[in-house]
Amino acid sequence: MKRGKKYTEAAKLVDRAVQYDKAEAISVVKKAAAAKFDETVEVHIRTGCDGRHAEQQIRGAVVLPHGTGKKVRVLVFAKGDRAAEAEAAGADYVGAEELIPRIQNDGWLDFDVVVATPDMMGVVGRLGRVLGPKGLMPNPKAGTVTMDVTKAVNDIKAGKIEYRLDKTNIIHVPIGKVSFSEEQLGDNFQTLMDAIIKAKPSSLKGQYLKSVTLTSTMGPGVKLNVAKLVNA
Template identity: 85%
Template sequence: MKRGKRYQEAAKNVDRTNLYDSTEAMSLVKKTAVAKFDETVEAHIRTGCDGRHAEQQIRGAVVLPHGTGKKVRILVFAKGDKAAEAQAAGADFVGAEDLIPKIQNENWFEFDVVVATPDMMGVVGRLGRVLGPKGLMPNPKAGTVTTDVTKAVADIKAGKIEYRLDKTNIIHVPIGKASFAEAMLEENFKTLMDAVIKAKPSALKGQYIKSITVTSTMGPGIKLNVAKIMNA
């Protein structure tokens, strides 16, 4: 794949044979984010899990201390008092059955996270085919199926992110923006890693985390020293 001059210049700062500690990596990821917009910094965690087995699945959520730097639009499925609670908490969109045709027929997806009260999951289930592939289906493990909609909305607005295995058993998560201070990125990264390490499936035999790479949207990948992070 042919890369632009800007990428090639930035990539010269990264030693591909080196495994960096998290402090060096956050410094480097900022240095190599040279696009004309505020790039997102992401962590890519390759695991030894086999997500085809339910007992080796990983899915959870964690509130990053400094957020992701992205404004998150929240859609809440709720009725009555819970709908009023969601609106008061600052949800961007609140509704019930009325939202089904809007999403299904009008292809309306102007939201980033979906929260639902348990009694609304029968309604939301009808949207499984469209929400599922986009990773938007509410899930109790991620705290997005809940009766406490105030807390759910507040946590998401404060920087709660969901982590889960993709089909290749890798976790891809945003940990901030290139404009963040190094210490902020490092704190967010450490909070994420603590959660992922705690989520290790008991059924897993062998190495849990095989590699960790951090990168900005347009920048080169920076490999981290897994052993150091696991023993920190």
């Protein structure tokens, strides 16, 4: 794959033979980000899990102390008092059955996270084919199926992110923007890693974290020293 001049220059900042510690990796990622927009800083974690086994599925959510730097649009499925609470908490869209055809037939997907009260999951379930593949289906483990819609909306707006295994048993998560300070990115990264390490399946044999890579949207990947992360 042919890389652009900017990427090639940025890649020179990364020593492929080195596994960096957290602070060094964050510093290199910030220096290597050369795009004209404020790139997102992402963490890619390759695990030793086998997601085909339910007990080795990893899924959860964590509130990053400094947020993600992205404005998150929240859709809440709720009725009555819960709908009023969601609106008061700052949800971008609130509704019930009337939203189904808009999403199913009109292809409306102008939202980043979907929250639902438990009694609305029968309705939301009809959207499984649309929301599922996009990772937008509400889930109790992620705190997006709840009666406490106020807390759910507040947490999401404050920087709550969801982590889960993809089909290749890798977790991909944004932890902020290149414009964040190294301290802010460090705090967010550590908060995420603490949650991931805690989520290690008890049935897993062998190495849990195989590799951890930090990168910006357009920049090269920087590999971290996994042993240091686990024993930090």
